[in-house]
Amino acid sequence: MAEPTRPRDIVLVVDDSPDTLSFLTDALEQSGATVLVAIDGAQALALVERITPDVILMDAVMPGMDGFETCRRLKRSSALSHVPVIFMTGLTETEHIVHGLEAGGVDYVTKPIVIDELFARIRVHLANARSAQSARAALDTAGRYLLASNRAGEVVWCTPQAIRMLSAVLPSDDGRLLLPDPFFRLLRAGSEPAAAATVQLSAPDGMQLLIAFIGRGGRDELLFRLTAEESGGQEGQLRRHFTLTVREAEVLLWIARGKSNRDIGEILGLSPRTVNKHLEQIYAKLGVENRASAAVLAAEVLSRR
Numbered sequence: 001m002a003e004p005t006r007p008r009d010i011v012l013v014v015d016d017s018p019d020t021l022s023f024l025t026d027a028l029e030q031s032g033a034t035v036l037v038a039i040d041g042a043q044a045l046a047l048v049e050r051i052t053p054d055v056i057l058m059d060a061v062m063p064g065m066d067g068f069e070t071c072r073r074l075k076r077s078s079a080l081s082h083v084p085v086i087f088m089t090g091l092t093e094t095e096h097i098v099h100g101l102e103a104g105g106v107d108y109v110t111k112p113i114v115i116d117e118l119f120a121r122i123r124v125h126l127a128n129a130r131s132a133q134s135a136r137a138a139l140d141t142a143g144r145y146l147l148a149s150n151r152a153g154e155v156v157w158c159t160p161q162a163i164r165m166l167s168a169v170l171p172s173d174d175g176r177l178l179l180p181d182p183f184f185r186l187l188r189a190g191s192e193p194a195a196a197a198t199v200q201l202s203a204p205d206g207m208q209l210l211i212a213f214i215g216r217g218g219r220d221e222l223l224f225r226l227t228a229e230e231s232g233g234q235e236g237q238l239r240r241h242f243t244l245t246v247r248e249a250e251v252l253l254w255i256a257r258g259k260s261n262r263d264i265g266e267i268l269g270l271s272p273r274t275v276n277k278h279l280e281q282i283y284a285k286l287g288v289e290n291r292a293s294a295a296v297l298a299a300e301v302l303s304r305r
Contacts, residue, residue, distance in 0.1 A: 009126065012036040012053035014044045014070065015088065016062045020111075024057065027115050041065030045073055048080060054129075055122055060089035060100055060108075068103040075104035081156050084125035088113060145226040147211075162226045166209075234302055241301050242285050251278045255291050256298035 011033045013024050025035045036053060038044035040062055056074070058067040071085050087100040087108040100108050106125050109118050147158040147166065158166065211224050239249035247268075254264045261275045270278075279291065288294050 008032060008034045009055065009122075010034045010036065010051065010053045011122070012038065012044065012047065012056045014038045014041065014056065014062075014067065015059035016040060017059070020059070020088070020113075024113070031119060041067065041070030041073075044070055048074065048077075052079060053083060055126055056083055056085045057118075058085050058087050058105070060087045060096065068099055071100070071103040071105055075156075076154075082129050084129050086118075086121060086125065146223065147226060148221040148223050150221065156221060166226065238298060238301060242282075242297075244282065244285060248278050248282050248285070251275060252282050252294060252298050255279075255282075256295045256302065258295070 009032075011028050013021060013028070013035060015021050015024075016039050021037055021039070025037060028035045036047060036051065038047050042065055044056075044058075056071075058071055060067040062070075067087060067089075071087075074080050074083070074085065084106045085104060087105045088111060089096060089100070089108060090111040097108055106128075107121050109121065145159065145162040147155055147162045149155050155166070210227050212227070213222065213224055235246070235249040235253055238244060238252050239246060242249075242252070244252065250268055251264055254267060259267070261272055261279070264270070265272050265275045268275075279294075282294055283289060286294050286297050288297065
């Protein structure tokens with residue numbers, strides 16, 4: 001039986017030199033990669049809106065928008081934040097190397113480029129990026145409410161469950177979610193938050209969300225857990241009044257807020273079948289036959305606060 005075809009790595013090369021583009025394109029294609037080419041930063045930004053590369057080789061010094069600014073703009077996108085950027089430069093001064101790393105690059109090579117060295121660096125950074133992506137995918141599948149921010153207070157990645165809850169309560173800047181002011185000031189202070197550092201957010205529907213710092217999630221990334229604030233009373237109130245489990249109380253609360261079974265499943269990370277099973281138990285405990293009646297009873301209990 002024939003071996004399955006290995007997916008080709010997609011490499012974006014950004015350089016204003018035709019000779020460098022030609023040299024790298026030939027070498028990369030011979031190694032089995034798919035090569036995308038951009039001659040300046042603006043073209044690179046337009047290109048990645050259509051295709052997400054696996055790795056980016058970025059010339060540091062280009063006319064107009066240089067490689068450093070291009071990298072910073074690329075890293076603002078959560079869809080591209082995981083893509084490793086390797087700078088190519090003829091500048092060996094430490095200040096330029098640091099500048100590239102601060103802009104979001106993971107490595108650099110100096111010109112003239114030694115192709116074997118470049119390939120070795122690409123392999124290492126591709127492996128690291130895919131390992132990080134696999135870990136995030138596992139968290140997504142597990143339904144965890146996690147997010148990571150940088151020290152500027154920008155959310156650099158979220159699990160799907162967390163972003164659905166956060167998008168309703170956090171401000172955004174050009175589509176980028178920003179942590180609330182208390183965390184923003186704490187992160188900009190330059191010190192890592194204490195293990196118990198938390199901040200509470202209020203959703204428009206009255207639900208209280210709690211963001212808690214739990215550690216580092218990667219280079220210059222701080223990891224936080226998002227939870228529904230049960231001490232706010234609503235889930236606990238329903239649980240105590242109707243003798244529900246924690247999960248049944250969560251499902252009932254979202255029913256009272258008018259969410260469909262599909263919405264509840266996505267918010268709580270449950271399958272439609274599991275949501276239906278919880279509903280059967282809720283109806284039995286409340287002595288009702290449908291979601292409308294359950295929502296009315298829940299609303300009556302919650303209105304007593």
